[in-house]
Amino acid sequence: MESKFFSKLSQDLYQLLDDTDDYDVIIKVGEKSNTKEFHARSNILKARSPYFKMAFSQNRVSKKDDIYKFVKPNISPIVFEMIIIYVYTGILDLREKAGTDILELLVASDEFLMEELITFVQKYLIENQTEWLQNNFVKVLHTVFQFESCKQLQDYCLESICDDPEPFFNSPNFPTLEKNILLGLLKRDDLSMDEIELWKNLIKWGIAQNSELNGKNVTNLNRWNKSDFLTLKNTLYPFISHIRFFDISSKDFHSKIWPFKTVLPVALFEDIVSFHFTGTQPVKNKLPPRSGKFLTDSKIIRxxxxxxxxxxxxxxxxxxxxxxxxxxxxxxxxxxxxxxxxxxxxxxxxxxxxxxxxxxxxxxxxxxxxxxxxxxxxVNNCNCEYGYYNNSRGIRRRAFDDDVYCNGRYCNNCGGYYNGGYCNNCGINGRYCNNCGGYYNGGYCNNCGINGGYCNNCGGYHNSWAxxxxxxxxxxxxxxxxxxxxxxxxxxxxxxxxxxxxxxxxxxxxxxxxxxxxxxxxxxxxxxxxxxxxxxxxxxxxxxxxxx
Structure with a gap:
């Protein structure tokens, strides 16, 4: 039987980090006043990180007095401390770490080519830092879109925005969103936002990209000149073809889009005008509607x-x-x-x-x-207290007389009431189907299949199959x-x-x-x-x- 003693191994390796004499690598991280030096063994770094393995084997690191030296100003001391502990022990504790530090850890993990860490950190952010992610989508997207290895977090952020886009588009950081990320969002069919709201946010974003348009008010376009409209047109050109203009109401088109008609390509604007004024469907330029959004008011599902x-x-x-x-x-x-x-x-x-x-x-x-x-x-045992039925003898009786449940069934043979499927007077089995004459089996007629287990008085079911x-x-x-x-x-x-x-x-x-x-x-x-x-x-x- 094979035995594994990983816990003790981690403890012993962790002690090597405290050994100030046994090292052959110095790694200086951080910048300005926030810097720190870490000492490590090259053989451990090579075994745990493809980045360090290539650096040592290809002589891409400076060496003096038999000591290798790395300088990493882009990695903070708090982030590299998490990495070096993970390298030596395989232990990573993120419970008390801020979302920003965890995101920086993800970036550093990509730089050091640590696939296990890249996958784990993305999963941890998604499962344990949901609120922080939602409040910092712009920052996170700008970060993870630089790395192919972070696709899991990319997809999560984009899907979350598409599910509930209003907070993202209304955030003060939205105007700083990079062009390619916004373009990718507008291309998505599952972006669950009214098209006119997307248009208004696109105008807001376009204005923010041009310093000469700062301070321009979209509610007072009389103060705009031709040069202003041309600047906005050039900025928005890549996005225009991805707005579903034909899903926008005539009222919104007239009040929100017509004032910016010079921003749109002439052919597209003419097609939209014809659509709203004559109902003519465009031959080109029309995109299919975006997928619907379900407002489920749920605490469980999205x-x-x-x-x-x-x-x-x-x-x-x-x-x-x-x-x-x-x-x-x-x-x-x-x-x-x-x-x-x-x-x-x-x-x-x-x-x-x-x-x-x-x-x-x-x-x-x-x-x-x-x-x-x-x-x-x-129906709770079909408690129709006021349900009366006439038997074959014309006697009007309450539903629960003689323990008769509210099914309105009387015996055609003698006029008695059925109790448990049999007449309480002559004993005949009366569980027949009023529809075809067949007998009920488990609540259903064995001949026509109709469900006979319902109450003729209130329509409720008597513990029966549907x-x-x-x-x-x-x-x-x-x-x-x-x-x-x-x-x-x-x-x-x-x-x-x-x-x-x-x-x-x-x-x-x-x-x-x-x-x-x-x-x-x-x-x-x-x-x-x-x-x-x-x-x-x-x-x-x-x-x-x-x-x-």
């Missing part, structure tokens, strides 16, 4: 997750574009707000139509849920990697949704929610969505899904 769910509901590929305002996710229940009582859940869902259930699992943060395309019409081919359950994993999302569709539509007064129930085992806990046991759906059968609920939300 708009990109809602897009996936909407595509699943429509049986489309998860990457399919969805036009703006085509579908809505309207919040009708949230556990932390409304409580986790099952009766509250049912009352919030009653009569709402198609609903999406979303759950964050307490144990591991996994996001799971289900889609019910039917009405969740629950039939649909469109329901599904799903997992979004932790919500961060869209490659890990998973859908499990119903495979036996007769057992899709179990209408119960004690739980929210998919398949009567595949996904069951009762209060603040749940279970997952694959049965009537394609596959299991969790590795465990039982789980606790951190947060739960239910949305009404409808056409826009």
């Amino acid at each position: 708009p990109k997750h809602a897009t996936i769910l909407a595509n699943w509901i429509q049986r489309n590929d998860i990457n399919s574009k969805i036009p703006k305002n085509k579908y809505n996710f309207n919040l009708i229940y949230r556990g932390s707000r409304d409580g986790f009582d099952i009766n509250t859940m049912r009352s919030k869902c009653n009569g709402q139509g198609a609903c999406v259930l979303i759950i964050q699992v307490k144990e591991n943060g996994t996001i799971i849920g289900g889609y019910n395309p039917l009405d969740w019409n629950y 039939d649909t081919k469109e329901s599904f359950i799903f997992s979004l994993d932790d919500g961060k990697d869209l490659k890990k999302v998973k859908i499990s569709r119903v495979i036996n539509n007769n057992y899709a949704i179990y209408n119960s007064n004690i739980a929210l129930n998919f398949g009567n085992s595949d996904l069951i929610i009762n209060g603040n806990s749940g279970t997952c046991n694959q049965c009537h759906y394609e596959s299991s969505i969790l590795d465990t059968n039982n789980f606790s609920i951190e947060e739960m939300e239910i949305f009404k899904f409808c056409q826009g």
